[in-house]
Amino acid sequence: MEQTLGQKFVKYTLTGSLGVLTLLLTGKELSKSLKKAKAKGLKLSTDKHVRWASRLYTALHNTNFLGFPDEDEEGIYAIAIEMCENDFEIVSKAYLRTFEEDLFTQLTSKLSSSEYNIFLNKLAIC
Numbered sequence: 001m002e003q004t005l006g007q008k009f010v011k012y013t014l015t016g017s018l019g020v021l022t023l024l025l026t027g028k029e030l031s032k033s034l035k036k037a038k039a040k041g042l043k044l045s046t047d048k049h050v051r052w053a054s055r056l057y058t059a060l061h062n063t064n065f066l067g068f069p070d071e072d073e074e075g076i077y078a079i080a081i082e083m084c085e086n087d088f089e090i091v092s093k094a095y096l097r098t099f100e101e102d103l104f105t106q107l108t109s110k111l112s113s114s115e116y117n118i119f120l121n122k123l124a125i126c
Contacts, residue, residue, distance in 0.1 A: 049087060053095035055079050060106050071110050080119050084126030
């Protein structure tokens, strides 16, 4: 069944609005994450690790437009490409301190084994 112009407009308006809202909430979440991490004693030199942890949290706790869980695998892979294997341990600690969740557990429970292996393969060797 073909959509009318009005239906397409509503669909694109809702999709665009959700995208903008997601960007706003992600920025707000990142700011809160950095404040939490600093309050818990993370040093300023680890801000990049806290940012990666926050982005991973957002990608792992992503929802689709209906509100159902829908991990952002491509976002997770993009973060892995930016990090080194050596950073993963620091990011895991920042994730645990900031969100009180174990990053390894989150990754292995929310990603399939093949998706998790892709994540590990994308970590740069530095």
